Amino acid sequence: MTSHSLHPDTWVDQYADYLFNYAVIRVSDAEIAKDIVQETFLAGLKSAKNFKGEAAERTWLISILKRKVIDHYRKINSNKGKAEVRMTYNSSVDSDGDWLEEQVADPYSILENDGIENEELGSAIHNCISKLPKKQGQVFKMKTIQGISTEDICNELEINPSNLWVMIHRSRTALMDCLNQNWFNI
């Protein structure tokens, strides 16, 4: 097995989006997710000497991030009583006595996997984007995720529109190939 090493200088460029996407799904708040990512990087720096090189950099950072997410939930639930699990019994007349039946998951529902699947899809896409050449990835993210208009991107990056569309085309083709391997066939 090859041993891995850490390159903190490149962390933000390489993993910030991936980690952010991971965190934002779990805490559903962009500001908190941003703080968590920042804390993750700081904690990573602090404990860099404990890094044994057994896992890839990203896996290692994700495992720190997971801890940070748990810490976050501990913190907001630390006030006594907030941590209690509350169950509300629906006291409408129709449901008289059907308490147990109501709590059972609908066996015919196909919706509950959607959240998990979309989450994994998001990670898969970010993973693929991170494999693109830097410029292409940047253009694709600006266009697809942030939805910035063609004109604005061209001004900001000082390229012309046909140049932009070529980069979009290349990144989309590469993404299709990558997702074909890492996700269901598209």
Add this chain to the structure above:
Amino acid sequence: MISCDKAAVICNKAQYDEATFYEKVKLKFHILICKACSVHSKKNAVLTSLCDKAKLSNLSETEKEAMKNKLKETVS
């Protein structure tokens, strides 16, 4: 008739709703006669729907710069 290269550009524009009506008509006619572009255009549409479904989010460049600076501060 338009070339496959042009068709690909229009196809990409169409994914971001930036193709004009005339361009879309040209693309449709091209797809009718070109098997490769028809496959590509379908895949492209799937990619768009996947990206929508995943509700992707990321950090802006300025936020990243701020992060980098904070990291640098702690290192030094």
